[in-house]
Amino acid sequence: xxxxxxxxxxxxxxxxxxxxxxxxxxxxxxxxxxxxxxxxxxxxxxxxxxxxxxxxxxxxxxxxxxxxxxxxxxxxxxxxxxxxxxxxxxxxxxxxxxxxxxxxxxxxxxxxxxxxxxxxxxxxxxxxxxxxxxxxxxxxxxxxxxxxxxxxxxxxxxxxxxxxxxxxxxxxxxxxxxxxxxxxxxxxxxxxxxxxxxxxxxxxxxxxxxxxxxxxxxxxxxxxxxxxxxxxxxxxxxxxxxxxxxxxxxxxxxxxxxxxxxxxxxxxxxxxxxxxxxxxxxxxxxxxxxxxxxxxxxxxxxxxxxxxxxxxxxxxxxxxxxxxxxxxxxxxxxxxxxxxxxxxxxxxxxxxxxxxxxxxxxxxxxxxxxxxxxxxxxxxxxxxxxxxxxxxxxxxxxxxxxxxxxxxxxxxxxxxxxxxxxxxxxxxxxxxxxxxxxxxxx
Numbered sequence: 439x440x441x442x443x444x445x446x447x448x449x450x451x452x453x454x455x456x457x458x459x460x461x462x463x464x465x466x467x468x469x470x471x472x473x474x475x476x477x478x479x480x481x482x483x484x485x486x487x488x489x490x491x492x493x494x495x496x497x498x499x500x501x502x503x504x505x506x507x508x509x510x511x512x513x514x515x516x517x518x519x520x521x522x523x524x525x526x527x528x529x530x531x532x533x534x535x536x537x538x539x540x541x542x543x544x545x546x547x548x549x550x551x552x553x554x555x556x557x558x559x560x561x562x563x564x565x566x567x568x569x570x571x572x573x574x575x576x577x578x579x580x581x582x583x584x585x586x587x588x589x590x591x592x593x594x595x596x597x598x599x600x601x602x603x604x605x606x607x608x609x610x611x612x613x614x615x616x617x618x619x620x621x622x623x624x625x626x627x628x629x630x631x632x633x634x635x636x637x638x639x640x641x642x643x644x645x646x647x648x649x650x651x652x653x654x655x656x657x658x659x660x661x662x663x664x665x666x667x668x669x670x671x672x673x674x675x676x677x678x679x680x681x682x683x684x685x686x687x688x689x690x691x692x693x694x695x696x697x698x699x700x701x702x703x704x705x706x707x708x709x710x711x712x713x714x715x716x717x718x719x720x721x722x723x724x725x726x727x728x729x730x731x732x733x734x735x736x737x738x739x740x741x742x743x744x745x746x747x748x749x750x751x752x753x754x755x756x757x758x759x760x761x762x763x764x765x766x767x768x769x770x771x772x773x774x775x776x777x778x779x780x781x782x783x784x785x786x787x788x789x790x791x792x793x794x795x796x797x798x799x800x801x802x803x804x805x806x807x808x809x810x811x812x813x814x815x816x817x818x819x820x821x822x823x824x825x826x827x828x829x830x831x832x833x834x835x836x837x838x839x840x841x842x843x844x845x846x847x848x849x850x851x852x853x854x855x856x857x858x859x860x861x862x863x864x865x866x867x868x869x870x871x872x873x874x875x876x877x878x879x880x
Contacts, residue, residue, distance in 0.1 A: 536569050550563060559583060560583075565577045617641060618869035622846070627650070649666075650872060692710040702722075715736050
């Protein structure tokens with residue numbers, strides 16, 4: 439082959455490779471298959487956010503660190519070490535030198551400046567760039583109280599995540615959970631709440647009585663949970679803003695596993711009568727309840743589909759605990775789990791595609807997902823005692839808790855991508871169990 443023609447072919451090959459590479463960010467959603475466990479994270483550069491010259495605080499540094507941690511924890515991004523940066527960003531309005539960012543293999547760049555408006559208010563201007571194609575993808579200005587700087591970091595993280603992946607973010611969310619303390623034989627369990635990354639944990643109840651199974655309302659402003667405040671398990675609602683708690687009716691038997699309907703107007707739960715329990719739905723406007731199942735067995739842990747047309751629950755009516763799906767009026771009950779062992783704690787994905795569950799078989803406790811018709815079952819993670827899956831609002835990530843064996847053991851909360859990739863411990867001050875992910879904050 440003539441040298442000139444060889445050089446032309448080589449040039450065309452390099453152009454073609456560059457073209458394929460440049461398509462990655464502009465069509466990033468096509469790169470992130472939720473069934474592919476081998477995900478290559480997007481390299482992203484996040485320089486320390488600029489502050490006002492007269493502002494000697496490090497709030498810009500704090501915000502940029504939270505964003506980098508959020509994106510790294512998702513498993514879909516790889517924040518580049520700042521020591522590798524060539525260009526120093528001094529002006530938020532200047533056009534970046536994209537070549538200096540390409541040299542360090544960055545595919546995306548986030549820059550921002552924090553401006554102090556008043557003693558308690560800040561304004562943040564941030565810009566997101568596609569480094570490979572050399573273009574701006576996003577530019578926004580957000581105003582916020584200084585004390586909410588962490589939430590601003592979560593909002594920017596969500597914006598970057600959505601722009602580069604095509605999926606909604608999940609960082610501006612909270613997680614309700616059961617904070618556990620004390621010895622294993624005398625453990626105190628209190629209702630608690632934290633940011634999705636484990637920061638800002640705080641107790642909502644004093645620990646005078648046992649609390650279990652917290653679940654958020656669609657507005658993220660209320661939590662329903664089970665409490666033994668009067669010696670009998672009953673359903674309560676905690677209002678986050680007012681810090682008020684009230685009981686949902688009074689039932690002759692024990693109630694379990696309360697959960698809000700997608701519109702927040704109803705509570706679904708199981709009510710024990712005799713040796714068995716059935717699924718009931720309560721209207722929160724008038725406290726009228728409707729019985730949805732009529733079985734002598736144990737029907738519990740109900741969860742609505744996102745469109746509220748169907749309900750999944752667990753029941754031992756077939757001899758062992760299995761997962762069932764029925765219409766919202768209680769009709770057309772159908773078993774959907776048929777693997778070895780028993781199944782429990784089903785919860786419908788916010789997307790409506792999957793149902794997550796806990797599966798127990800031969801001493802193993804597994805967290806898995808299946809389609810709503812029971813097909814496509816996949817185990818995401820297993821261990822000594824994994825239980826209680828809960829969905830991120832975008833339906834891509836799960837949290838669950840894992841019990842540590844032994845006399846001094848306890849539970850810890852983990853997150854994992856639904857591909858089974860990127861399992862992470864969510865650090866809490868003490869032991870923690872029964873996580874419940876909120877919708878995106880309003």
